[in-house]
Structure formats: C-alpha cells, structure tokens
Amino acid sequence: MAPVDVDSPPIEIRLRNLTLSGHVGFDSLPDQLVSKSVQNGFIFNIMCIGETGLGKSTLMDSLFNTDFESTPSPHSLDSVQLKAHTYELLESQVRLKLTVVDTVGYGDQINKEDSFSAIVDYIDAQFEYYLQEELKIKRSLSTYHDSRIHVCLYFISPTGHGLKSIDLVCMKQLDQKVNIIPIIAKADTISKTELQKFKSKIITELKNNGVSIYQFPVDDESVSEINATMNSHIPFAVIGSTDFIKVGNKMVRARQYPWGTVQVENESHCEFGQLREMLIRTNMEDMREKTHCNLYELYRKRRLEQMGFSDVDENHKPVSFQQTFETKRSTHLQELQQNEEEIRQMFVARVKGKEGELKEAEKELHAKFDKLKKAHAEEKKKIEDSSRKLEDEILEFNRRKAQYQQMGHHTLTLGKTKKK
C-alpha cells in the first residue's frame, strides 16, 4: 500500500442538494441504529462517593427499584477502597449493564487529606484500560466492557452548614475526570427553609472554589426547558428507603416516623423523583457521551502528549501520528546509541583506571620486594660477619686454651722436678 501523503490538504468536498424521485430507504437509518443499540445493550457506570452510612446503597436500590444486596461497610479502614459490582438489568427488552462503584471507608480516616487519591486513581485506571484497548492493533471495542465512570453521585451530609473541606477538595480533584452530580443525602433530616439556605450555600461554595459540576444539557430542544429548570435544583435533596407502604392501591417506597411518613418518590417530599428523571430517563445518554467525548478525550490527549505525541510540531505545523512516531523512534535510537557510547567510554575509562591502579600496585610490590631483598642481604651479611667473628673467637679461644693447657703442663712438670 502506498503511504498516504499527510502534508497535502484533503480533497475539497462540494455539496449539491439533489431531490429523490422515489423512496430509497435510508430514512430507516435511525431505526437501524435503535435496533442495533437495543441488540447490543447499554452500559452505565455510576460511582457513589459519600461518607459511610450516608444512604448510598439505599439510594441505589431506590433509583433502580431493585435490591442490590449490599452489605454495610466497616468504619475502621486505613484508607478509602473502591468496590465495583456489575449487574445486568432488563426493562422492556432494553438491557442495561450497570456498574455501581462504592467508596468504602470514605471520610473515616483521621487524616482525610488523601481520601480523594484512591478515587482519582480508580477513574484514571478505567480511562487507561480503554486507551490501551483503543491503541491495540487488534481492537475489540464493540465487545469491550467499558468501565469508565459516567456519573459520580456525590453524597453531601445534611448538616445544614455547607460543604466540608473533604467535599470541596474531592470534587475539585474530580471535576475534570467525571460528571459530578452533588446530592444532599438523607434530606428528611433537614427542614424546608434550612434546605433552601443549605442549597444556596453549597452552590456558592462550589462556585467560589471553582468546582465545576455536571450541567444537564440545554442544547436539545426537546429537553432544554426541563433540563434548564432542573439545573437550578442542583444539588437534589434526596431520600432513600428499602421499605414500602400502601398508598391507595399502590405500594410506594417510604420512611415511616412517629410523626408521619416520607414518600421517596413524592415530589412534595423530596427531589428523588427529579434526580431519577434527570439521571436515568432524560440524560443518561448525555452523560455517556460527555464521558467519552469530553472527559476521556481530555485524559487521552494528556496521556498521548505524555507519550510524546502531538498534532503539531514545534513550528505549529500539523504532523501525523506516523511522522511523530518515526521522529520519536529515531530520537530514541539516537539516545540508545548515545547511551551505548557513553557506557562504552565509561567502561574503557574504568578499565584504564583499574589498569593504572594495578600497575601502581605492581610497582609498589616490586619496590617492597627490592627493599625486603636488600634488608635480607644486609641481615645475611651481618649474620655471616658475626658468624665469622664467632668462628675467629672460637679459634682464638681454642688457641689460648691449648696455650694454657701447655703452660699448665709445663708448670706441673717443673714442680715435680723441684720436689725430687
């Protein structure tokens, strides 16, 4: 295959409008798309961030009208852990592969400074898995289980006093990585007037700290009005329950108290209904799209730049992936050669150094040997001198001894002669 010349501009396309003289059939494209999507099923991944016991699992059960059979989390973990569970749900022939990711032990540590890092790492890891699949030669994106988080429900504790610093820090760290929808949990514990003040306090704090939260899209005419209204209701004040009571002839989710009953789906009791409407019925596809087209794109761009890829060169001229790859490859090879040369030179220098050291040691040894040899010769000479001297002395001694013996004999003979 001939290489594509990326420097030449793409062929200019001139559009002409034509009328059809009869039915062709491509008006069925939207139906084909729907049928294909239904056949493939859908994937949606939710992350619930909130302190232990804030009602995360109960809200998930309430939202999807099922029992996810979750167990309460322990309070004494050293760090935040993320647990993901995937379920297959079916509603009127539409299959939804739902993954719920729970933050276990969030906010339980004495030092909460690092609470967000496990969450950030988890979200990045899901982007990375997708990127690695995308970069494979043999990709299987159509069957790939996409685990990227499409929405993060951030559970705010109903204190009435605004956000805690852990909430702000965490949301700030995540706002470029995931669609964040803040919600006020256990909203039945806060009064109506307090709730309005609490909501505006939260929104002001988020704005002041530059935290961007997910906004329902207003560019689609069919939902722009409802979405615009709902944007002003964020953060939704929600209530969850696993208990049901009979209202009329219907069983409804509710929480019962000595003074009355709160119905989860009753819009005059809380904003659970609005949250479900916005999250599942109206904007689920928008969140999936934003995750893929905006948030993942941002991650992908950053990662590819980290790997040294760019759409333009240093002179801002467009470069192709192939050109960048080839330039990178040749710089890499050059670097390798340079490293090899440096290592070789280092080796030679070290060998030379060692050789010098060895020669020096040899010289020292020789000098030592000569010195020892000299000392040995001197010592030998000294010993020989002393031995010779000793021998002379012995000779002298023996001579004198013989002399004395002779003299003694003579004297003795003389004495004997006199006595006679």
Ligand code: GTP
């Ligand atoms: P962990 O998974 O252990 O972190 O807890 P969680 O956040 O999943 O909370 P869970 O749903 O287990 O609920 C904890 C307790 O809060 C349970 O006793 C629930 O009945 C109660 N609860 C849940 N939702 C609400 C609510 O909206 N209002 C009130 N008052 N209580 C709630």
Ligand code: MG
């Ligand atoms: Mg739970």
